Every structure is written in structure tokens, then in C-alpha cells.
Amino acid sequence: MDFKEKIVTQARLAKKASRSLASLSSSSKDQALRQIAELLLENENKILTANQKDIESARGKQLSEAMIDRLTLTSARINGMADGLREIAAQPDPIGSVDRMWKRPNGLEIGLLRVPLGVVAIIYESRPNVTSDAAGLCLKAGNAVILRGGSEAIHSNTAIIQIIEYSLESTGLPKESIQLISFTERQAVQELLRLDEYIDVVIPRGGESLIRAVVENSTIPVIKHFKGVCHTFIDDKADLLMAQKIVINAKVQRPGVCNAMETLLVHKNISDEFLPSIIAKLRDHGVEIRGCSKTQAFVPDVIPASEEDWFKEYLDLILAVKVVDSIDEAIDHIHHYGSMHSEAIVTSDYQLARKFLHEVDAAAVYVNASTRFTDGGAFGLGAEIGISTQKLHARGPMGVKDLTTTKYIIYGDGQIRE
């Protein structure tokens, strides 16, 4: 069997498994999730040995240290995977609830029943802990899942999937509910992305080029999470002490994530008072500043920002800084250069807060808080499968409920259309 045929078979079996998963009780799903968690811990050594192979091969290929770090599993990370699964098991089951139900004049009762999406494909890069997180969230929502991790993590992922398959079988669930594509060829992803007959949605997780490639090639609907080029705008009516705390938190607390701030926008009226001190403080935290010409006028030794800097997701201790004439210029800048992820204003002015909230077109818009809060946990949604920057289906942090859909159920007693 060539790999194309094998992938089609996997997808067909996933579709079949998804039919049984759709009507599983919550307790069966939760039992399987807890079983996977337990067996991951019991098989820690096996997973670490497999992971070691991936790491050695990555070193042989001279991959970057950052990539090797993402690839590396430790006892603590395996514990984190197990905890994640238990947390997912403890969440309420979204499936089976009827969101609304109403009666038509002809007596038909029409309801919206929450049901699984069906089969979800997750395409991700080298982090093997995504394997259990993504599998767990999909299973909780009653979906079958096809996982395609980065080729660098193939040994780790294979070890993890074996444990998952064993757990599924031992708790009476079809083992095809959670499958790994074991072909590391790029062509395997291309094949997968054309299987709209079996797969209901694709979620790519990783860098911009991965996501762009999935969008370009998929005939299956995609939920995408592009980069986070997040801004914070400090209005001239801001509490400057609050602004300082928020700016430092949004840039410094964890610079490598998508909800960290990449560009600071400062109203011209407070630039002389605010810019020199905030730039000094950011530098104390090791932040490199790239500024517009007006910023350079206030702080002569900042590096000049190029046009490209305004588009950049640094994911690092680098910050672009721009002085703007008005809130309108700030909003225009955000719309032109931003990625519709998380945007904040710091202001004490009621009208401007309201204007910013309503006019800024992004997944999350903040007044007087750090953009770092954009995630499922911080929003109180539970574990998340990603943060959608698209507008269809799900926008912002995506939890278990975003892995479901609805169907209309209609109870009649013989109604026909006149």
C-alpha cells in the first residue's frame, strides 16, 4: 500500500470512529482521557527514550537550540501533559446540549443540538506535547482526530500515540479515534488536505509559513491562527503609571508568545513625559527599542524602525515604538500593520475607550489591561486548542466548545409544507 492509500484509509477509519464517538457518554470520554494521562506517566521512560532519538537526530541535523528546546520532553513536561488531560476530563461536556428550542405556528418544534465536528486534522510542528493536548481536546468534544506532527518529533509522537491507542482500546473506544500520520514526507500533508470527504476541519498550529501553506492547499475548511502583531496605544489621557506597568508586562513577561506586545503607540502629547522613562525601563529589562523618527527625537539613541519593523512579530525582547497624533492614527496603524489578534488602549477617557473597543477589528480588544491575557485559561474558557485570528466559526481563544457544531433537530407530528 503506498502512503497516499494509507492516509485515505486512516481518514476513512477516522470518519467511521467519529460516528461512534458522537454518541458516547461523557463518562466514557473522561475515563479514556484519565487513562491516557495515567499511562503517559507510567511510560515516562519509554517516551523519554524515544524523545532522545529525536533530539539526537535533530542535533545531527544542526537544528537551532530553540527548536531542540521545543522538541525536548522532560519528566516535568510529561507531567504537564498528564495534568492537561485531567483538566480537560474535568471540564463540562459540550455535546448534547440544546442551545435553543422554539415552536413554529404549525406545531413543529425546532432545536439546535450541539454535536461534534466529526473528524479534525491537526497539523503542527515539533512540540510533542501538542500530540496529547490536541488529542485530548478533540476527544472531549467527541471528534476523531488525525495528527500530523513535525518529522523531527516522529519517534516521540509514535511512542505517545501507542500509549493513546492502548488507552482507547482498554476503555472500549475505537482506537482509530486518535491517529497519527506516520509518514514524514511533505507530500503526506498535501494528500491529507484534499480529503474533504472524510475530514471536517483542519487546524494548523505553528509558524506563519506552515499556516499559509495549509490555507493555500486545503480543500477542507481551515481554522487558522496567524501571527500576533499586538499593539498597545497609550492615549494622552492615560494614567501613566498604569501605562508603564501594562507596557512592561505586555512586552517582557513572556516575549515569545503570540499575545505579547510587538509595537507601542504613544500619543504625541505625552511623548516627552512618557517615552524617555518607559524606554529606559524597558531597556533595564533587556528590551531593544526600534523607534519612528519622532521617538528618536525624544530618545536619540534608539535604532530607527524600518517599514518592515511595523509588520514584525519579534517574539523576542525587541519593541517597535511609534508616536501618533491621535487615536485615529493609532487605529489606522493597527489595521494596516496588525494581525487582528490582541490590541489594547490605556486611557482614562470614556469616549476614547469606547471608540477603541468598537472600531478596532481584532479577536481581543482591551482597555487598561495587558494583551498577555488572551488565552483560554486567562479568559476562563479552560484548555485551548489555539487562538483563532480568523472571523468564521471561532475567533480568539478556542476551547472545547469551538471543536463542536450544531445541527437542527425538528420534532413534528405529520407536518407538510403548504
Added chain:
Amino acid sequence: MDFKEKIVTQARLAKKASRSLASLSSSSKDQALRQIAELLLENENKILTANQKDIESARGKQLSEAMIDRLTLTSARINGMADGLREIAAQPDPIGSVDRMWKRPNGLEIGLLRVPLGVVAIIYESRPNVTSDAAGLCLKAGNAVILRGGSEAIHSNTAIIQIIEYSLESTGLPKESIQLISFTERQAVQELLRLDEYIDVVIPRGGESLIRAVVENSTIPVIKHFKGVCHTFIDDKADLLMAQKIVINAKVQRPGVCNAMETLLVHKNISDEFLPSIIAKLRDHGVEIRGCSKTQAFVPDVIPASEEDWFKEYLDLILAVKVVDSIDEAIDHIHHYGSMHSEAIVTSDYQLARKFLHEVDAAAVYVNASTRFTDGGAFGLGAEIGISTQKLHARGPMGVKDLTTTKYIIYGDGQIRE
């Protein structure tokens, strides 16, 4: 300016217009909708003259009578367009409502604000009345819209869009809110489908090949409405008089639409009693029957159904009939051959009704009613832009609310992430 450049410019202007539309009051939008309705009626002759050109050209190209019928506007159809717009104006505005709002332990208040999608592109075939329906629904939801109708209707659509543009300007809305792509080249659609920078969603309306082509080529998220291969399963515990009424209604009342029944599934235990009489009644209504071998055993003169018949959306007075051994065989048949549109069971058995509702994976699942009810009007959702057979974002009849999305709004007082 070549046509590619022109289309990019149109899309960019639509994006710009969408920013103002997002914060328009309901009354401004409704006023514009009513103004368009009024001017369509006032300019009836102008529209009919343009339409006449399209019809002559279609006759010259020897297009089918069915296509010419879809292309033809009459005084009654223009009245229908105007009524449709007034109905849309009378509906509640979905924009600006906060679906939920909650407070986190750290004091952050997080809400889900309903907002427009942004820019919607509608790609459709030769019916010029879609031009005003689609434009009206998009505008009501605060979206800018780019319309690309079939080349056969170009004169009619141009006449309609001129009236729309004039109405927008005279009520103070940006005229780029509703735009027509006037290039009839196929390449124009290809260009449009790559403009994900400006367009947020594409909705194709038309036959399967149009929709398939859009899905294949679009980098913009697509909401699709594939064909409706709808089934009705008559269980052996059905009230056969009710079954007869439902079957005839689902097939005969309006066979050319997507929610009409295409295949009848009958439980073997009632085939001898039910099949001969229902087939005779259907034939009285002019329906051609294509049956499985068991159906032929009961009614020897039915045409044998081929494998392809089970996949067919006849949209005509033709019905495929199959005898099944059990509800499980019926559900498997539906999943294998169906299009996840509308499916019905007729039964008096509680467990089987429940099983069918839960296990059948379709946009609308009925117990004891005709599949013909699947539409926005019959469900009580108001005017619809189509019926989604996909699972993401919207499933089933799509009304104004399905042309919106949400964004998280977060009110803080200086919160930072620890």
C-alpha cells in the same frame, strides 16, 4: 488599469467601507435598505430594459429555457426584490449585542461583542434577484459586499447596482459598501478568491461545479452550500397515512429545490403494504420511480436504480426508492450517499426517533415531518442567504446573524499577567 488591478482596488475600497459600516446605526442601514427597495420599484422599466438585453443575448447563445427563466425579471419579481429588502430592514439588527459577559477573579470583565464579518464576496449564477437579496442581507449585518454574478446577467446586475449605489450615496453610506465585479472573464473570479487580505468570507451560490471550483481555488474562508440529496426513511412502526402525506409533499410540492426528497428508504417489514400504494400515488403526481431490486420485486415495472442514482440530486419529478432491513442500514445509506442537508424519519417508536435524531449527521434532522421545511423562513429565522451544508461557522439555513462574528472586549483597570 488592467482588470486584476481594478478588482484589487474594489476589494480595498470595500474593506475601507466596511470600517464605517461596522459602527453605523441600525436606522441608517434600514433607511438605506428601504431606499433601495423604493428606487428598484421606481426604476422598474430601466431594469427590465437591461434585463431584456441579457435575455436576447442568452437566446442568441441558445441557453436552456430553465436558465433563461432564472435570468428573467418581471414586474412581479422586481416587486419581490423590493419586498425582500423591506423584510430585511424590519428584522432586528444583530450587531452590537453582547452575547455573554463575565468577570474574572482578577477583576477583568470579558464580553463577546457581536460585530460584522467585514467584507463578504458572493459568487452566484444567473439569477439577478440574488443581487439585491444578498446585498441587503450583507448590509443589514454591517458588511461590505462584493458581488460577482453570472456573465449572462451582466446588464441586469449593472442596472440594479447603479440603483443601489445611488441609494447608498443618497442615504449617506459609502457607495463602495456594495460593489459589483463587472468583468465577466472567469479569471476575474480567480483573482477575487486570492484577496484574503481584504475579503473575510466567500459565499458561492449555485450548482455543485461552481461551489467546487470556489473551494478549490479560494484562500479566503468559504461558506458552502452543496447539493441536497435528502432522504426520508419510513420505519416499520410508522403511521403509514402520515408517511404517505410526508413522502408526497417532500417529493412533489417543489421538486426543484435542495430540500426536496431524492431517495425514499422503506423498512422491509412494511414494503409489501406501503410500496405499491405510495408508488402508485407518486406516479399519479408524475413522479418517475427508480428502485432497488427489492422494490422491483414489489412493483415489477419500476426502472432499476443504478449505483449513481443513490448519489443524485434530481431536482425533478424522479425518486430513487430502496428497501432497507433496519434503521442502521438506512442511516448507513444516508451517510454514504447523502449530502448532510435534510433527513427525515417517519416512525411512532420513541427509541428509533431518538436514535435517528442523534446519529444522522446532517444540517437538519426531522422526525415525522417533510424535509421541505429546511429554510430560513420556515424555521422562523427570517430571510436567508443560503443553506450551509458545512459544519464550521453556520450549518443549515443562514440568516443575517450568520453574516456576523464576535470579538472579545475586555475592560480592565490596570491588570497585568503574573
